[in-house]
Amino acid sequence: MAEIIAPLTMAGEQTSLSSAHEKFVEYLKSQKRSISTILAYGKDIEQLVSFLDGKKITQATSITSEHLDQFKEDFIQKGYTLKSISRKINSIKTFFRFLKSKGLVDEDPATAVSHPKYEVKPPRILSKMEYRALRDACREDGRMAAIVELMLQTGIRIGELARLELSNIRENEIYVKPYESQPERTIPLNKAAREALNQYLSERPKTKNKAVFITKTGRPLLVRNIRTSIDRYFRIAGIENAKVNDLRNTWLVYHLASGASVVLLQKLAGHKRLSTTEKYLQFVKEKTGAEKVKLEEL
Numbered sequence: 161m162a163e164i165i166a167p168l169t170m171a172g173e174q175t176s177l178s179s180a181h182e183k184f185v186e187y188l189k190s191q192k193r194s195i196s197t198i199l200a201y202g203k204d205i206e207q208l209v210s211f212l213d214g215k216k217i218t219q220a221t222s223i224t225s226e227h228l229d230q231f232k233e234d235f236i237q238k239g240y241t242l243k244s245i246s247r248k249i250n251s252i253k254t255f256f257r258f259l260k261s262k263g264l265v266d267e268d269p270a271t272a273v274s275h276p277k278y279e280v281k282p283p284r285i286l287s288k289m290e291y292r293a294l295r296d297a298c299r300e301d302g303r304m305a306a307i308v309e310l311m312l313q314t315g316i317r318i319g320e321l322a323r324l325e326l327s328n329i330r331e332n333e334i335y336v337k338p339y340e341s342q343p344e345r346t347i348p349l350n351k352a353a354r355e356a357l358n359q360y361l362s363e364r365p366k367t368k369n370k371a372v373f374i375t376k377t378g379r380p381l382l383v384r385n386i387r388t389s390i391d392r393y394f395r396i397a398g399i400e401n402a403k404v405n406d407l408r409n410t411w412l413v414y415h416l417a418s419g420a421s422v423v424l425l426q427k428l429a430g431h432k433r434l435s436t437t438e439k440y441l442q443f444v445k446e447k448t449g450a451e452k453v454k455l456e457e458l
Contacts, residue, residue, distance in 0.1 A: 175264045177209045180220045183262070184255050194340045204251035220265050225272040228252060232273065242278035249275050283409035285443060290399050291410060291458060297397040303373060303381075304389055306360035308407070310334075312458050313353035315411035315429050318404050322383045324372040329357065336430065347428050352457050411458065412437070417444045418456055428455075 184205060188198045211231050217223060231252075235245050249270075256270040286294070291312060298304040310316055320336050328335040330346075332354070338344040349357070367378030374381055390404050408429075415425055426437040 175220045175259075176218055177212060177220055177223075178218075180255075180259055180264055181205050181209055183264070184258050187258055192341070200247070201251045201254065204248045205255050207248070208252060208255075220259055223265075223269050225269040228269055228273045232276070236276070242276040246275045246278065249273060282443060283413075283440070284402050284406040285413045286399065286402065286406060286410045288458075290397070290402075291407075293397040294393060294399060298393045301393075302360045302363050304393060306356040307373060307386060308390065308393070309353050309356035311404075311407040312411060313350050314347045315408045315425075316347060317408065317430070318383055318386055320430075322371075322373065322381060322386060325370040326372055327370065329361075329372060341432075342430055345427065345430055348455065350455065350457050409440070412440045413443050414458055415455055416440055417446065420455055424455075 181202075185198060185202045188201060193201075208228075208231055211234060212218070212223065212227060215227070217227065232245060232249065235248065236242075252273065253270045256265065256268045259265045260268045294308055295305070298308055307321065310321060311318070314334065316334070316336065320339070320342075323337065323339065324334065325337075328337065330349075333346045333348050336342075336345050336347065361372075365374060365376060365378055367374060369378050369380060371380035373386070375385070387404050390407075394400075394402050412425060412429060416422070422434065422437050422441070426434050429437060431437045
C-alpha cells in the first residue's frame with residue numbers, strides 16, 4: 161500500500177514561510193541528504209524567503225509562479241550564472257513538492273517555473289604538458305606536491321582528501337572512509353603517489369592531529385584551503401580555465417584512454433552508477449591499448 165502522508169496543518173491554516181523553511185530543512189536531514197545539499201537548499205530557500213519578505217509576502221500559500229519568476233529574474237539581474245540560477249530553481253521545486261506533499265500548500269507554483277537554458281561545458285582535461293607543469297610549479301611545496309600527486313594518481317575527491325587520516329594511509333593503498341551517502345573504498349597507491357606522500361609525511365609538522373594534511377599550526381587543512389592553494393599553482397603553472405576537480409577528470413579520461421576497465425574505474429572513483437563513469441568515454445580521443453586491470457602512472 162502507498163504511504164499516506166498526514167498533513168502538517170489543518171484545513172485553512174496558514175503556514176509562514178520561515179516555518180515552512182525550517183520544516184523543509186528538517187525534512188532534508190531526515191532523508192539523510194548530504195550536508196552540502198542541505199546547506200545549499202537551505203540557503204536557496206532562505207534567499208527566496210528574504211526576497212518575498214521584501215514584497216510583504218510571508219505565507220507559503222500566498223506565493224504564485226509569477227513571484228518565483230520575479231525571484232529568478234532578480235538573480236539574473238544580479239549577474240548570477242544561469243547554471244547557479246538553475247540550481248536555485250531545483251531547490252525551489254523540491255521545496256514546493258515537499259510543501260504540497262505535507263499539505264502546507266494546495267497548489268505547487270513552482271511547476272510552471274522554467275529553468276534558464278545554458279551550455280553545459282565539457283570537463284576540462286589537462287594535457288600531459290599541463291599536469292607536468294603543475295607538478296613543477298609546486299615541487300618546492302611538499303604538502304601541495306603530495307596533494308596534487310594524490311589527486312592526479314588516485315582520482316580522490318577534494319573532500320575525501322581533506323578527511324584523510326594517517327591511519328587511512330596503507331603501504332600500497334589509501335582507505336577512503338564512508339561519508340554520508342558514499343560507501344567506503346580503497347584506491348591503490350602507485351610509486352609516484354607513494355613517494356610524494358612519504359616526502360610530505362617526513363616533513364609534516366609534529367602534532368596529535370590525525371589529519372594527513374594539516375596547516376603549519378597543526379590544524380586540518382580545509383577544502384577551501386586546498387582549493388585556493390591549487391588554484392594558485394594553476395596560475396603559477398600558466399594553466400588557464402582549470403579547477404580542482406579537473407585533476408579527477410584528467411585521471412578518469414587518461415586511464416580510460418589507456419585501456420583501464422570502466423567497471424574498475426567506477427569502483428575506484430566511487431561512482432554509484434556505471435553510467436557516470438561511462439560519460440567520460442566521449443572525451444577519450446583514442447585508446448592507446450587493450451583493456452587493463454591495473455592503472456598506469458600519469
